[in-house]
Structures are given as C-alpha cells and as structure tokens.
Amino acid sequence: MHTTQRQISRALAAGALSVALLSAGSAGAFATEAKPTPSPTMSAKPKPKPSPTPTTTASISARANTASVKAGDSVTVTGRTSGLKVGWPLVLQHQKGGKWIPLKATAKVKNGSSYSLTTKLSNPGTEHLRVAAVGKKVYSPTVTVKVS
Numbered sequence: 775m776h777t778t779q780r781q782i783s784r785a786l787a788a789g790a791l792s793v794a795l796l797s798a799g800s801a802g803a804f805a806t807e808a809k810p811t812p813s814p815t816m817s818a819k820p821k822p823k824p825s826p827t828p829t830t831t832a833s834i835s836a837r838a839n840t841a842s843v844k845a846g847d848s849v850t851v852t853g854r855t856s857g858l859k860v861g862w863p864l865v866l867q868h869q870k871g872g873k874w875i876p877l878k879a880t881a882k883v884k885n886g887s888s889y890s891l892t893t894k895l896s897n898p899g900t901e902h903l904r905v906a907a908v909g910k911k912v913y914s915p916t917v918t919v920k921v922s
Contacts, residue, residue: 831857832855832856832857832858832907832910832912833855833856833857833912834853834854834855834856834858834864834905834906834907834912834913834914835853835854835855835914835915836851836852836853836903836904836905836914836915836917837851837852837853837917838850838851838903838917838919839851839852840919841918841919841920842919842920842921842922843895843919843920843921843922844921844922845895845896845897845898845921845922846894846895846896847894847895848892848893848894848895849892849893849894849895849903849919850890850891850892851866851879851890851891851892851893851903851905851917852888852889852890852891853888853889853905853914854886854887854888854889855883855887855888855889855907856887857912858883858887858907858910858912859883860882860883860884860885860887861882861883862882862883862907862908863880863881863882863907863908863909864880864881864882864883864889864891864905864906864907864908865877865879865880865905865906865908866879866880866891866893866903866904866905867903867904867905867906867913868901868902868903869901869902869903869904869916874904874906876906877893878893879891879892879893880908889905891905895919895921896921897921898921898922899920899921900918900919900920900921901918901919901920901921902916902917902918903916903917903918903919904916904917
C-alpha cells in the first residue's frame with residue numbers, strides 16, 4: 775500500500791486538530807478545578823439570629839417577715855421580681871441535706887412584680903429559705919429563719 779503526500783497531510787492535520795481540542799478541553803477542566811466550590815459540612819453551627827431587644831436577666835429579691843418563729847408558726851416571704859412576667863409561678867424552697875427542696879408554698883408574680891409566700895415551719899433549728907422561679911434557673915438570695 776502506497777501512502778500519498780495528501781493522505782499524510784490529512785493524517786497530520788487530523789492529529790494536530792485532535793491534540794488542540796484535547797488540550798483546550800483539559801485546560802478548561804483545570805480552570806474550573808482551580809476555583810473549588812464550597813461543600814456543606816455538618817459540623818458548622820448556625821449563627822444565632824440577633825435579638826431585636828437586649829436580653830435582661832431575671833432576678834428575685836426576698837425577705838422574711840420575722841427572723842425567728844416558734845415551731846408550727848407561719849413565716850411570710852415577700853419580695854419583688856425583675857425580668858419575670860406577671861403571672862409567672864414561684865415556689866418557696868428550703869435547704870435540707872445540702873439540697874433545695876420545694877415547699878408547698880407557691881405564688882405567682884403580681885402586677886408591680888411583687889409576690890408573697892407563706893409557709894409553716896415545724897422543725898426546730900435554722901431554716902434556709904429561697905424563692906425560685908418555676909421552669910427557670912432564677913433564685914432569690916437565701917433568707918435565714920430560726921425555729922425554736
């Protein structure tokens with residue numbers, strides 16, 4: 775088989791064209807890989823939405839109507855709240871064995887942010903009392919009452 779000059783020219787032209795197309799295609803592929811696209815990750819935490827108003831911390835003040843009572847007598851703890859809505863439930867707690875135990879005395883925040891809780895203290899000794907907002911980690915300072 776005899777190959778002519780014309781056939782050789784066509785083969786070289788086709789080869790050169792193929793090489794040019796391949797190199798242009800791969801250059802385009804490399805160009806797109808040079809800019810990596812961000813991929814979603816599961817470890818990223820969503821940014822919190824800014825709150826429209828500054829958050830206020832709630833607080834409760836407390837004072838007992840007396841510093842000492844006889845066993846079986848009542849004591850009333852009163853005070854005011856801040857940052858708790860009117861109607862928010864409150865409970866009186868006493869400390870026993872290092873733990874705060876709720877008593878049966880409950881109340882709700884009144885208009886003007888005030889409250890009043892009354893309970894009977896029957897065990898002689900020193901009682902440490904505090905007021906807690908139900909469902910929140912908000913507590914009054916401890917109030918001490920001596921029971922004789």
